[in-house]
Amino acid sequence: MAKRKKIVLIGAGSAVFTKGLIADFIQSEFGEWEIALCDINPQILESITRLAKKMVEQKKSDIIISSSTDRTDLLPGADFVVTTIAVGGRRAWEQDVKIPRKYNIYQPVGDSIMPGGISRAQRMIPVMVEIAKDIERLCPDAYFFNYSNPMTAIVTAVRRATNVKIIGLCHGVIYGEKYLAKMLGVDVKRLTTIGAGLNHLTWLYDIRVDGKDVHQELLDVVKRQKEEHERNPHVRNFFNPLLEDKEIPNHMDNPLSWEFFERYGAIPAVVDRHAVEFFPERFPEGKYYGATLGIDAFPIDDVIARGEGIYKAMLEQGETEGEVEAELFQRADGEHEQLAEIIKSLLLDERKVFSVNIPNEGAVAGIPDDAVLEIPGVATARGFSSMHVNGFEGPVKDIIIKRLASVDLTVEAALTGDRQLWADAMMLDGAVTDYETAENLVNDFIEEHKDYLPQYK
Numbered sequence: 066m067a068k069r070k071k072i073v074l075i076g077a078g079s080a081v082f083t084k085g086l087i088a089d090f091i092q093s094e095f096g097e098w099e100i101a102l103c104d105i106n107p108q109i110l111e112s113i114t115r116l117a118k119k120m121v122e123q124k125k126s127d128i129i130i131s132s133s134t135d136r137t138d139l140l141p142g143a144d145f146v147v148t149t150i151a152v153g154g155r156r157a158w159e160q161d162v163k164i165p166r167k168y169n170i171y172q173p174v175g176d177s178i179m180p181g182g183i184s185r186a187q188r189m190i191p192v193m194v195e196i197a198k199d200i201e202r203l204c205p206d207a208y209f210f211n212y213s214n215p216m217t218a219i220v221t222a223v224r225r226a227t228n229v230k231i232i233g234l235c236h237g238v239i240y241g242e243k244y245l246a247k248m249l250g251v252d253v254k255r256l257t258t259i260g261a262g263l264n265h266l267t268w269l270y271d272i273r274v275d276g277k278d279v280h281q282e283l284l285d286v287v288k289r290q291k292e293e294h295e296r297n298p299h300v301r302n303f304f305n306p307l308l309e310d311k312e313i314p315n316h317m318d319n320p321l322s323w324e325f326f327e328r329y330g331a332i333p334a335v336v337d338r339h340a341v342e343f344f345p346e347r348f349p350e351g352k353y354y355g356a357t358l359g360i361d362a363f364p365i366d367d368v369i370a371r372g373e374g375i376y377k378a379m380l381e382q383g384e385t386e387g388e389v390e391a392e393l394f395q396r397a398d399g400e401h402e403q404l405a406e407i408i409k410s411l412l413l414d415e416r417k418v419f420s421v422n423i424p425n426e427g428a429v430a431g432i433p434d435d436a437v438l439e440i441p442g443v444a445t446a447r448g449f450s451s452m453h454v455n456g457f458e459g460p461v462k463d464i465i466i467k468r469l470a471s472v473d474l475t476v477e478a479a480l481t482g483d484r485q486l487w488a489d490a491m492m493l494d495g496a497v498t499d500y501e502t503a504e505n506l507v508n509d510f511i512e513e514h515k516d517y518l519p520q521y522k
Contacts, residue, residue, distance in 0.1 A: 074100065075149070089402075101143070114132040151189075173362060175365070193213065201227050212234055224435075232423055233437070234421060237265060237334045241332070263437075263439060265339040266333055299317045419444060420441060475490040488503035
């Protein structure tokens, strides 16, 4: 009799992810599973565990739900471990974005790079390394999937500090393909891409429909939209992450990304909201096409409020009597989207290709083998193998090489608690242009987040 497989989700309080993962496993129906939920907040863990059990019982699925606030209770025997944690939660995230505004530095997301992303890394990396060491000790053969940000820095740090083979997953490329399919007015199943780069700056440079290159078709769409804008000016929609509108997306909602496409023939998969942070020199004081980043362009307060609303509504489903809503079982967009498919490909050696964050290992020529890139990887019974990425050359590759420079300093600062390295990382990142400001930012961040920065005490 086959052993029941076990997946441990650390950060189960990420209710939307947890709901999506359980719904996907219920519908995938491959083997017998235990889904173990871990969160450090006992009240939230109780609510999400209740919701998970209701979903399983409602569908009469052969899935066991277990939970604990202590991950070491759950890790023994795990085949897969998934992290979706955010050290400090939404309040710390807010301050990562808002503290730099004292120094006229504006960013809309703050979870990957620039001062906010580098600050987040200082909180996240020590905890992620601790988790990895527990995996190394309690379930060393388990696959370790990370969804937490900053993705590139976390995966780099964990691989540097442990022997755990962590794989970073993000739905950015999935989002980019859906976005381009809507731009072209075709079913996303007909569209294929090749992309390479860093998490939140993965360049989709080979874009095809039914195997045919569609670069010119995309340029034609942009040209028509520009002509229409001359006749009837378009009002920008700065935040539509789920592509909810029925009409074709307008290139003017992501002007930087389409400028790159016209110039280089490649587009960032997650378009402007994330991409702008990799080019702070283009947007001094956050000035972005007549708006200000993080305030009225991709406003961070709206993003957090929206997430809190979805989160609250999801947890309430576990608290109420009766069945959960049918829509909770529908295949939904989000970070969890491909996890069940990835696991199935690994277990059954289906050798499917996914966009993953793993060491380069020769996939892209001219970039160090140990650099963590977001590239196509094949999920086999022997684990993930990177694919050689043909045609990723020119300015887009040079931009990635440049952006990798601050990752090493960010990781070393987080691992060692070295304030000077933290300041150096911000200088090399490019959003900070004088060392006094860099040092002041480090001091401000440490004062604000001191409870989450033990290495700096």
